[in-house]
Amino acid sequence: xxxxAYLEARRKxxxxxxxxxLPPSExxxxxxxxxMRYAVFSGGKRLRPVLALxxxxxxxxxxxxxxxxxxxxxxxHTYSLIHDDLPAMDDDDLRRGRPTAHKAxxxxxxxxxGDALLTLAFEVVATRPEGDGLASxxxxxxxxxxxxxxxxxxxxxxxxxxxxxxxxPSEAPLEWIHRHKTxxxxxxxxxxxxxxxxxxxxxxxxxxxxxxxLGLAFQITDDVLxxxxxxxxLGKTPGKDEKSGKATYPAxxxxxxxxxEAERLVASALDAIPxxxxxxxxxxxxxxxxxxxxx
Amino acid sequence: xxxxAYLEARRKxxxxxxxxxLPPSExxxxxxxxxMRYAVFSGGKRLRPVLALxxxxxxxxxxxxxxxxxxxxxxxHTYSLIHDDLPAMDDDDLRRGRPTAHKAxxxxxxxxxGDALLTLAFEVVATRPEGDGLASxxxxxxxxxxxxxxxxxxxxxxxxxxxxxxxxPSEAPLEWIHRHKTxxxxxxxxxxxxxxxxxxxxxxxxxxxxxxxLGLAFQITDDVLxxxxxxxxLGKTPGKDEKSGKATYPAxxxxxxxxxEAERLVASALDAIPxxxxxxxxxxxxxxxxxxxxx
Numbered sequence: 001x002x003x004x005a006y007l008e009a010r011r012k013x014x015x016x017x018x019x020x021x022l023p024p025s026e027x028x029x030x031x032x033x034x035x036m037r038y039a040v041f042s043g044g045k046r047l048r049p050v051l052a053l054x055x056x057x058x059x060x061x062x063x064x065x066x067x068x069x070x071x072x073x074x075x076x077h078t079y080s081l082i083h084d085d086l087p088a089m090d091d092d093d094l095r096r097g098r099p100t101a102h103k104a105x106x107x108x109x110x111x112x113x114g115d116a117l118l119t120l121a122f123e124v125v126a127t128r129p130e131g132d133g134l135a136s137x138x139x140x141x142x143x144x145x146x147x148x149x150x151x152x153x154x155x156x157x158x159x160x161x162x163x164x165x166x167x168x169p170s171e172a173p174l175e176w177i178h179r180h181k182t183x184x185x186x187x188x189x190x191x192x193x194x195x196x197x198x199x200x201x202x203x204x205x206x207x208x209x210x211x212x213x214l215g216l217a218f219q220i221t222d223d224v225l226x227x228x229x230x231x232x233x234l235g236k237t238p239g240k241d242e243k244s245g246k247a248t249y250p251a252x253x254x255x256x257x258x259x260x261e262a263e264r265l266v267a268s269a270l271d272a273i274p275x276x277x278x279x280x281x282x283x284x285x286x287x288x289x290x291x292x293x294x295x
Numbered sequence: 296x297x298x299x300a301y302l303e304a305r306r307k308x309x310x311x312x313x314x315x316x317l318p319p320s321e322x323x324x325x326x327x328x329x330x331m332r333y334a335v336f337s338g339g340k341r342l343r344p345v346l347a348l349x350x351x352x353x354x355x356x357x358x359x360x361x362x363x364x365x366x367x368x369x370x371x372h373t374y375s376l377i378h379d380d381l382p383a384m385d386d387d388d389l390r391r392g393r394p395t396a397h398k399a400x401x402x403x404x405x406x407x408x409g410d411a412l413l414t415l416a417f418e419v420v421a422t423r424p425e426g427d428g429l430a431s432x433x434x435x436x437x438x439x440x441x442x443x444x445x446x447x448x449x450x451x452x453x454x455x456x457x458x459x460x461x462x463x464p465s466e467a468p469l470e471w472i473h474r475h476k477t478x479x480x481x482x483x484x485x486x487x488x489x490x491x492x493x494x495x496x497x498x499x500x501x502x503x504x505x506x507x508x509l510g511l512a513f514q515i516t517d518d519v520l521x522x523x524x525x526x527x528x529l530g531k532t533p534g535k536d537e538k539s540g541k542a543t544y545p546a547x548x549x550x551x552x553x554x555x556e557a558e559r560l561v562a563s564a565l566d567a568i569p570x571x572x573x574x575x576x577x578x579x580x581x582x583x584x585x586x587x588x589x590x
Binding site (some may be wrong): 023028029031032033036079085088089106107108109111112114115116118119120123125126129132135136138139140142143146147149150151152155156158159160161162163173176180236 | 318323326327328331360374378383384401402403404406407409410411413414415417418420421422427430431433434435437438441442444446450451453454455457458461468471509553
């Protein structure tokens with residue numbers, strides 16, 4: 001239970017930072033800002049920011065060094081959820097038990113709020129942490145985040161996921177999709193933390209492998225939970241993937257084999273934590289959390 | 296006519312750079328990359344990149360110093376057009392005489408291609424021009440572009456423009472909308488050029504005023520041309536704004552007063568060119584071009 005207390009404490013710090021990054025909903029852009037805030041403050045776990053913080057600390061950095069960029073990861077995650085929920089994409093009415101952004105504010109508002117959140121994320125990563133001596137890390141952080149979030153990362157994975165719905169489930173490039181759609185941003189999270197802690201190139205590469213494996217384990221567990229949990233625990237309608245014939249690990253390999261694969265990935269994530277990390281306990285607990293959580 | 300030759304030469308350099316920045320359409324993300332390329336290579340004038348190049352040269356910089364970030368401005372402009380054309384926004388079927396991205400590839404593809412272009416733009420601005428000594432300029436360039444393109448810039452202007460359609464035309468905050476929707480990215484263009492040429496803070500502020508005035512003149516002229524040009528010259532259906540009751544300068548003040556206001560703005564753009572610029576001819580010609588062009 002120590003991890004839950006850690007997660008909760010970090011989540012609060014991240015929420016405070018998000019509050020300070022998102023402008024109040026006033027002026028001619030009020031409706032846009034309101035849509036952005038609605039989507040960001042909807043009770044998420046802040047897993048990506050927490051991973052960035054944990055990674056920064058594991059490499060000897062302080063929380064302040066990466067808190068703002070960590071919060072920016074949540075802005076990117078939120079933008080991807082808003083766009084993913086749109087009628088032209090997954091067409092979801094509910095997210096975390098509340099109407100999705102386009103249901104609550106309208107489709108144009110949702111599209112533009114997503115655009116604005118992604119843009120704000122890059123502004124934050126380019127300007128924080130402050131200090132002339134850190135400019136090169138900030139520029140590298142922007143490049144790293146953009147590569148992980150772009151056409152060869154998250155956005156590429158999202159389109160491949162949608163395209164997969166139009167092919168026989170057995171032919172969908174499942175692992176590629178998960179590694180990009182979910183894994184890329186989780187990898188970016190631990191990379192950003194390590195980068196701002198001043199980790200070496202080798203350590204950055206290792207921790208990226210940790211993030212990629214954890215991301216895939218996380219996605220497989222999500223799909224397992226979608227089949228086995230109640231709506232109350234899940235915060236959304238369970239069994240939706242099954243009904244829509246979506247290609248998932250449980251659909252293709254069954255629940256047991258999927259759970260085993262998730263366990264194997266957790267082991268490989270643990271294995272990827274570099275030796276230079278003196279306190280691997282939190283990173284290890286977060287990797288276990290990817291498969292052990294109830295929702 | 297010297298300006299047209301200048302524009303044409305610069306346009307070619309920008310197109311070559313765009314070609315090198317956009318990956319070939321292959322692999323699992325092929326359809327996404329194809330949609331991105333389709334939208335980018337549709338015969339645009341590349342006004343924003345050309346403004347960045349002209350500004351960099353005016354402040355004594357070389358074209359190579361800003362060619363990649365200049366091309367990134369076109370990626371941002373293209374993403375904004377793709378999202379603007381979507382059914383939930385302006386719902387346009389044609390753009391530059393061809394089917395819009397969502398008509399040619401589908402709505403999900405268009406949304407994600409826009410997202411990927413914006414993300415790629417930030418990757419380019421964060422990594423180019425190369426060189427350790429330029430990292431702080433690159434980080435500043437990302438921040439500047441993000442502020443101009445985000446909720447208090449272009450995206451804020453786009454939502455205000457859509458919201459204005461639901462209010463009496465006389466009450467729409469016309470100037471605010473144009474300054475943000477169109478002006479912000481044009482201002483960012485000349486700012487990026489000046490930044491990479493090593494211009495002073497004061498000069499950056501002056502050239503931003505040039506860009507803002509030029510942007511507003513450009514938008515007013517666009518709306519005038521929408522009422523007075525043929526479909527062939529325009530590359531899209533003329534008179535559309537008038538039919539949709541869109542709030543524009545010509546609709547509110549008439550054609551003559553709108554033309555006079557555009558002229559006044561060109562004069563104020565010329566006035567904002569800082570004294571430190573030794574060869575203001577191209578910037579001056581570009582400001583005149585904003586109102587003198589036929590489409």
